[in-house]
Amino acid sequence: MTPILFVTDLDHTLVGDDFAHEELNEWFQQTRSTGSKIVYSTGRSLIRYQELAAEAPLIEPDLLIASVGTAIYSRLDGAPDLEWQKKLTVGWNRDRVMAVTAHFSDLVLQAETEQSDFKASFFLTEEAAIELLPQLDYQLKQQELDVQLIYSSGRDLDILPRHANKGSALTFVRQTLGFAPEQTIVCGDSGNDIALFAVGSERGIMVGNAQPELRSWHRDHPAPHHYLAKSYCAAGILEGLEYFGFR
Numbered sequence: 001m002t003p004i005l006f007v008t009d010l011d012h013t014l015v016g017d018d019f020a021h022e023e024l025n026e027w028f029q030q031t032r033s034t035g036s037k038i039v040y041s042t043g044r045s046l047i048r049y050q051e052l053a054a055e056a057p058l059i060e061p062d063l064l065i066a067s068v069g070t071a072i073y074s075r076l077d078g079a080p081d082l083e084w085q086k087k088l089t090v091g092w093n094r095d096r097v098m099a100v101t102a103h104f105s106d107l108v109l110q111a112e113t114e115q116s117d118f119k120a121s122f123f124l125t126e127e128a129a130i131e132l133l134p135q136l137d138y139q140l141k142q143q144e145l146d147v148q149l150i151y152s153s154g155r156d157l158d159i160l161p162r163h164a165n166k167g168s169a170l171t172f173v174r175q176t177l178g179f180a181p182e183q184t185i186v187c188g189d190s191g192n193d194i195a196l197f198a199v200g201s202e203r204g205i206m207v208g209n210a211q212p213e214l215r216s217w218h219r220d221h222p223a224p225h226h227y228l229a230k231s232y233c234a235a236g237i238l239e240g241l242e243y244f245g246f247r
């Protein structure tokens with residue numbers, strides 16, 4: 001078996017079905033012994049990741065991509081990768097982004113732990129999002145702020161530097177670790193995972209409980225290297241691994 005780079009989202013993708021998760025952990029250990037790497041890619045900050053790790057049966061990953069791709073940790077007790085952080089500074093001015101968002105009362109700031117130098121995160125209802133997102137995008141462009149708006153699960157809005165998302169962070173990690181896209185598997189369930197599937201020809205598994213925004217992206221961009229599972233969470237990942245013949 002050739003070594004693979006396995007990259008998965010956590011909440012509602014790897015995490016959510018402990019029984020299937022434990023089964024997948026066994027596969028992780030087996031495939032790791034042949035040189036594969038396990039990478040978690042989460043919207044959570046490192047602190048919130050550690051909270052989850054205390055509750056869910058998560059094995060220690062080879063690498064953690066946190067905060068929607070804006071922080072990459074090769075050690076969970078270390079600092080984020082500096083080379084990656086440097087790339088994110090291009091065209092990014094968080095104070096000016098925050099000044100624009102202050103005009104929108106429907107944007108509710110998330111917890112302090114989820115804010116960082118390269119990520120501004122809000123709660124936003126689905127109803128308010130319909131009108132607000134195009135207006136916010138327009139205002140940011142007017143101010144020549146070249147950023148990305150990522151809306152997930154009908155609830156979370158992340159404003160990120162142009163060069164940061166789960167997909168670009170994956171490419172950085174994949175190239176650093178030396179894996180081809182065809183040797184890479186990505187798994188996800190929501191809006192912030194679209195970048196994982198959109199970035200290239202990586203094998204993609206969307207779990208059966210995927211959110212409407214990911215499903216509709218999949219409908220608009222069908223690809224033979226993407227699989228929408230029927231089962232939920234880790235059981236959906238196991239199903240996808242079988243579909244691609246990795247298990």
Ligand code: GLC
Nearest residue numbers: 043044068114121152156192
């Ligand atoms: C996680 C993060 C949150 C982010 C969301 C969607 O829940 O904690 O800050 O908005 O993922 O990316």
Ligand code: MG
Nearest residue numbers: 009011012189
């Ligand atoms: Mg998720």
